[in-house]
Amino acid sequence: MLPVSLKVQRRIPGEKPYWAAYAVEVEENGRVLDALHQVKWHQDGTLSFRRSCAHGVCGSDAMMINGVNRLACAVLCRDLEQPITVEPLRGLNVEKDLIVDMEPFFEAYKAVKPWLVNDDPPPTRERLQTPEQRRRYDDTTKCILCAACTTSCPIFWGDDRYVGPAAIVNAHRFIYDSRDQGGEERLEILSSEDGAFRCRTTFNCSDACPRGIKVTEAIQEVKRSILRKKI
Amino acid sequence: MSVAGAYDRHLRPDTRPSGFQVWSWFFMRISGLALVFLVLGHMLIMHVLDGGVDRIDYNFVSRRWAGFFWRAYDWLLLALAMLHGAIGARNAIADHIRKPLWRGAAKTLLYSVVFFLLGVGTLVIVTFDASRMPG
Structure with a gap:
């Protein structure tokens, strides 16, 4: 298993955004989406993000990862510098956490x-x-x-x-x-x-x-x- | 409800066809290319050859502007540089000023300054007459 340190920009409507840190484990070839799932499913169910096919086809989990726009389902954690920072896409209103108004x-x-x-x-x-x-x-x-x-x-x-x-x-x-x-x-x-x-x-x-x-x-x-x- | 931020008020794209956009884009490419040669020529003549700027005085300018060619050269350099710069500044205004009222005001100020300077420059180049200057 691969230990992953995540820093996610959390936003709640009407409140100031803040950074939340999470430590999770994913498989050796785990993707950022898997790390976010680990957080959502086992640590903090309030974390919100979009994903649908989870295999780089539907395009719903685009987000800014380590300062670059990528699909969370198409980038491996082992290829990224840690802690991995995750932010919503820029230039669109944030609905909640990583969900933007498209x-x-x-x-x-x-x-x-x-x-x-x-x-x-x-x-x-x-x-x-x-x-x-x-x-x-x-x-x-x-x-x-x-x-x-x-x-x-x-x-x-x-x-x-x-x-x-x-x-x-x-x-x-x-x-x-x-x-x-x-x-x-x-x-x-x-x-x-x-x-x-x-x-x-x-x-x-x-x-x-x-x-x-x-x-x-x-x-x-x-x-x-x-x-x-x-x- | 979304988080309050810089993008709260979305304005719809203006999709009315515009000839100005395409022609200004084309002008920027042509004028940019022409300016490379015009500016290099200007720099060479004014700043490098025959002692550079130290030799530039009233007599130098009056000799230079005695013929049509250098007046045309200088006017072309002035006009292309001003208009090229104005379109570039207009793009910067469009990119950075979001509110239509402020954007309109900034463009009006820009066009006023550009056309005033272009007008004064043109007047000097066209009407310059060494024989009519005192002294």
Whole structure:
């Protein structure tokens, strides 16, 4: 077993945040999520955090671990310096402990129309595309909407009106989809005051993405497409 | 209920299409590139060649501005530097001032200062006439 020293930022609505220290044991390949479970299940049932699939797919347990946004279920305790500090994602209101209000994040996501727009009559079979056409937007299909990128962005910390990297990544996924017809409209939306041009290219989002999406590159591609459209 | 903090009041993204954002982004790239060469040329002529700043006096400026080329060079340097700096400062205001009223006030002040300085600089460069100066 691996002894783990945890420092968790606790917040209760209406009260000042404070750091709580916990000592737990996890298996040699235990993850931060396992350490949090140990606390919640055996030491302090009031500790609150989100998790669902617990295997790096649903994206619900993104949090700031040792100062970096990561998925608690996808990082091993043995790879981290101790004590392991755990904080809620930055830039979003904290509901309790590690649970943040994701509503502004999803509001920005919805603003870019992240669904297939195609007014043609539905075909009798699937809408086909070539492997090359599919490859064009492959990277941005990997997004799991964990908000690790958006909440690592210093522009979003200062102003949550900025749609943020996740929304732009999800717009990118449809803008370059050969079956979609809403690309022009999405580029118009992202040309707005709070759109893609708020990005200052700090690369925090690319570093934070647990799926390894080249987020900053996707944002730059969208910016260039908006420029080409205007020219 | 959420914990009171800096992000309490969420403002919705402004998604109205804007041509200004894209053109200012493009301008920053072009002007930045042009400024590298203009500033290096300026530094070389004014600070390094022929004794540098020690030789700069009224006669030097009047000789330099006797022709069109150096007036155009200096005006381009002034205009690009002011506008490049103004857009950069505008971005900093957008990033750091959250309240719309303060943001608007800061931008108004910025634009006023920039256009005043640009106007005065342009007036000097365009109307300078060595023969009309006393002495």
